[in-house]
Amino acid sequence: MGRILIIIAIAAFMFYVITRVRAFRLQDSLEKRILESRARLALGATMTALGVNLAFFSFYTAIQLIVGAVFLIFGLANAIYGFRAHKHYAAQLD
Known part of the structure; x- marks a missing residue:
């Protein structure tokens, strides 16, 4: 499971x-704002995958648990904010 998370993290970072x-x-x-929200x-997604990998599969x-938890929290916050921003800007596009 850890290898799958690393592959997901690399693909999301790319x-x-x-x-x-x-x-x-x-x-x-x-x-530009839509692309920034996707980014x-x-x-x-990258930070969440790395956080889950550090906290649960290593x-x-x-220290690994703390760093994994921090990555998980900030990753989820970024993902939620990006999703909400993308939803907001995509609605304005139509």
Whole structure:
């Protein structure tokens, strides 16, 4: 299960980088905000996958549990914020 989470984290990070570069090239517009919200969602998925992997599927030390919990909390917060922002901006696009 740990390997699957690492693959998910790498794929989500690659999607994050690609989306951030695409958003950086655009002028300030609604499409740029949509891409930025997608990037935030991908960053949240990356951090969540790494946090779950550190907290639950590795050797248990106190530092790994704490770092995993922090990654999990910040990853979920980024994912939720990115989802809400994407939902908001996508509704304005129509």
